[in-house]
Amino acid sequence: MPIPVNNFQERSFDVQELITRMPSWMVRSGTIVIAALISIIIFGSWIVKYPDVVSGTFKLSGTNVPKGVFTKTDGKLIRLFVKNDSKVSNGQVLAYLESTANHKQVLDLDTLLGEMYKTIANGGQGGIKAPDWKNFEQLGELQMDVQTFGQSLVEFISYQQGNYYAQKKRILQTEIQDLQLLAENLKSQQQFQDRDRQLAMEEYATQQKLAAQRVIAPNELKQAESRKLSRLLPSEQSKAFIIQNNSLREEKKKELLELDNQALQHRASFVQRVNTLRSAINNWKNRHLIIAPLDGVVYFSTVVQENQYLAARQQVFNIAPPSNGYLGELHLSQQNFGKVKIGQEVIIKFASYPFEQFGHVSGKITDIAEMPVNDSLFLVRVSLPNGLTTVYNNRISYKAGLSASAEIITEDMRLLERIFYNMRKSVATR
Structure with a gap:
């Protein structure tokens, strides 16, 4: 249906x-x-929030960085005095290179010369004595310089021990003192003579008045004039004696100055001989000794052992100061440059040390340039609080100018903020 x-x-x-x-x-x-x-x-x-990363190129530099120690000449290393990773002090001898001279004798002579120089500088040249030259018979290339110095030393000691300068100076000082006393005596005599002359002048004036009044005879006036003239002569003689005394005293002072100058020249000549020999020894030390240039910890730059041949200008050691100051320069483009601030963390990955194997080095921004170094790049200074030790606890050897890539960790930003800024950017670009 x-x-x-x-x-x-x-x-x-x-x-x-x-x-x-x-x-x-x-x-x-x-x-x-x-x-x-x-x-x-x-x-x-x-x-959820995470930081942006601003990338740039990094170049390593530093303050108070490790210093290399190099040989000045080629030769065999005959004595090694330090071990790797041991503390050393500035001026410490690290090793001997072969030489025709006995190293210990040269160093002992250098110490002796330093003591001589200090003695002379303190005015105690009278205490200088000739060393026992038997202890310095193996001086090799320095032997001629030492012989020349030895002759000067003998002359200087003879001059000091002869006491000529001291005796001559004492005699001149005594003569000057005597002349000074004589000058005072002559001055006192002149005062008496001037007074006697003044009395004779007054007497003669009185006699002139009496003669004009015919109170006395002309013969008495002549006698008064004779007495006046006799008083003038001693006074003039005293003046001449005073002038002569002053001249003689100045002459003695001149002799004393010349004597002092002669002593200074003699001393300066010997000091020059000391410095000449010390300079020759320093040149020898630069060639045949390896010396620490600063306090710190010594590290061997290569395999180092006694009887090893070393080439000229070969680096043998590195010495790290007690406090190393590593820093670097970071060049940033203008893109995202406004996010960079002082105190931000920097991840540094050296090209020579793959960070997957060695790890990265951490840094902190300490300064940001106000002006670009060129039209587009800004200079940012970065300190390395942990030095060149990576996060994997590996130590990177310092090389000035070592390059790396750097990533600056900026402030954290929420994901919602990033979505909002991207949406606003998309709307603005339409």
Whole structure:
């Protein structure tokens, strides 16, 4: 029996309504789930944050960095006085290179010359004595210089022991003192004579008045004039004696100055001889001794052992000062440069030391240049708080100018902020 059309349409509408109408509980649950997922995403985007990385090129430098110790001449290393990774002091002898001279004798002579120089500088040249030259018979290439110095030393000691300078100076000083006393005596005599002359002048003036009044005879006036003239002569003679005494005293002072100058020249000549020999010894030491140039810890640059041949200008040791100051220069482009701040961490990966094997070195930004070094690059100074020790506890050998790639860890930024900035950037670029 066929179904009526009207009934079929009514049933179709009922089915359609049943199919299209979603239950209210599903609508509510779905909305809650979607809202929860969106909230979780937003919350996660707010919680999750990580920094940007600004990259640049790094070049190593430093202050108070390890210094290399090199040979000045070629030759065999005959004595080694230090071990690897041991402390040394400035001026310490690290090794002997072969020489025709006995190293100990040369060093002993150098010490003796230093003591002589100090003695002369302190004015105690009278205490200088000739050494026992039997202890200095193996001086090799320095022998001629030592012989020349020995002759000067004998002359200087003879001059000092002869006491000529001291005696002559004492005599001159005594003569000057005597002349000074004589000058004072002559001055006192002149004062008396001047007074006597003044009295004679007054007497003669009185006699002139009396003679003009015809109270005395002309002969008495002549006698008064004779007495006046006799008083003038001693006074003039005293003046001449005083002038002569002053001249003689100045002459003695001149002799004393010349004597002092002669002694100074003699002393200076001997000091020059001392310095000449010390200079020759220093030249010898530069060639045949390896000496520490500073305090620190010595490291062998290569295999070092006695009887080993070393070439001229060969690096033998490195000496690290007690406090090393390593730093570097980082060149950054203008891209993201505004994110860089003082105090931020820098990850330094040296090209010569693969970071996968050796690890990276940590640094801190200490200074940012206000002006670019050229049109596009800015200079950033980086300190290395842990020196050249990597995070894997490997030590990188210092080489000035060693290059590396650097990554600056900037401030953390939330993921939500990044999404927002990217959306704003996309809108702005449309």
